[in-house]
Amino acid sequence: MDEDKELLEKMKLRILRSFKWKNDVVSPLAIELGITKEEFEKILMDHLDMSSLESLHSTFESARPRCLSKRLHADLRLCWLCDVMEIVTVDEANRIKMSLVKEIIDGKEYEKVLEDGKKQIVDLLSI
């Protein structure tokens, strides 16, 4: 490998591994895509230049709640219950999702929070 290229890769890897979201995003994403963390790091380095990698850093804080909320919307089947059937209101859905997102960001396991969210939805619908 060309020396400059090698240096660039080292610098990119340093940025990647310094990310706060390495454990929260990069590693889980690699597992979910069925590839190793190293393979996923290579993908990120190949697709993003230094400044993109750096700027991703700052989007983390706002992107994580949004992506978690969308994931919960899908996993709680709110597309059906809220968007289509309208038996859960948008306000109720947002309230539940926001509280669940907070729990996940505070460190609780996604699957446990999801189960709890399903119970909240059923309770709400059974009133």
Next chain:
Amino acid sequence: MDEDKELLEKMKLRILRSFKWKNDVVSPLAIELGITKEEFEKILMDHLDMSSLESLHSTFESARPRCLSKRLHADLRLCWLCDVMEIVTVDEANRIKMSLVKEIIDGKEYEKVLEDGKKQIVDLLSI
């Protein structure tokens, strides 16, 4: 139970059980929420009047692809890969999701299609 109420419930149940989407939507939703199909039918009958139940019927065809596409977006982690990191383009994401949605609607199992979708994403990112 009041006779009128009983009749109304019977008619609502008839509408519900005549739905094409009973097997595709109602039953899976009940399972995912951890309740019986009968409990979920009761929830739907309690929350929706006859005309709402009837009108839901017609939204099925358009709602199902949309909800499946959103669910795939979440499960393929496209919120991160496409919306945040932008290493999968919106066009590529839509192309993959549309073809997967078609496979699911044609009867293929969601989990199998999802696995296939993940491989397509990894292949795309590894070029």
